[in-house]
Amino acid sequence: MPRDVRGTGGDGPVGARLAATVRWSGTTAVVTVAGELDRDNQEPLREALSASLARHAERVVVDCGRLTFCDSTGLNLLLNARLDALEAGSRVELAAVRPPVDRLLDITGVVAVFRIHDELPGDLVEGEHP
Numbered sequence: 001m002p003r004d005v006r007g008t009g010g011d012g013p014v015g016a017r018l019a020a021t022v023r024w025s026g027t028t029a030v031v032t033v034a035g036e037l038d039r040d041n042q043e044p045l046r047e048a049l050s051a052s053l054a055r056h057a058e059r060v061v062v063d064c065g066r067l068t069f070c071d072s073t074g075l076n077l078l079l080n081a082r083l084d085a086l087e088a089g090s091r092v093e094l095a096a097v098r099p100p101v102d103r104l105l106d107i108t109g110v111v112a113v114f115r116i117h118d119e120l121p122g123d124l125v126e127g128e129h130p
Contacts, residue, residue, distance in 0.1 A: 017041045020048035025124050029057035034066035037074030045074070049081040053088050060085060063120050065096030070104055082113065095120045 018041035020033045029052035033045050045062075052060045062078070082092045095117040097105065105111050 018044050020044040022048045022052055023126065024057075027056075027058040028124060029055070029060045030063060030120070030124050030126075031060060032063040032066070034068075036069040037067060037077070038069065038071040039073040042073055042077050046077055046081075049077075049084075049092070053081075053084055053090060056088070057085075057090055060090060060092045061117075061120070061124055062092065062094050063096055064094055064098065064101055065120065067098060067101055070101045075104060075108060075110060079110065079113070091115070093117065095124075 018033070018035040018037055020031060023030050023032075031045070031048045031052060033048070035041065037045060049060065049062075060081070078092070078094070085092045093115040094105075096119045097116060105114070105116070
């Protein structure tokens with residue numbers, strides 16, 4: 001399946017530290033992010049979220065199942081994307097948040113402003129629908 005956006009950031013001796021891809025399920029953009037989201041590696045996710053909203057996604061679900069780290073810069077990116085989505089008549093949801101990122105969301109109170117799914121909703125899992 002073709003990807004609409006693919007980006008990597010922070011190419012160093014160990015390679016890319018963050019990747020983000022977008023795929024579509026109807027009018028929902030599923031943004032899969034993997035690696036470490038921080039000040040130096042935010043562009044791939046920023047581009048994926050912006051591209052999703054530019055294509056008028058009614059809903060953007062960020063699959064965080066492979067996101068291993070998120071700092072305050074990444075948190076601000078998600079919060080700003082949420083505001084941009086609301087302004088555009090859309091919404092941003094998070095799915096499959098792992099413990100280190102979940103802790104950040106919890107201690108900052110961000111869990112109160114996002115709809116957070118324990119895992120990627122079944123209708124959005126690639127290859128699992130009729």
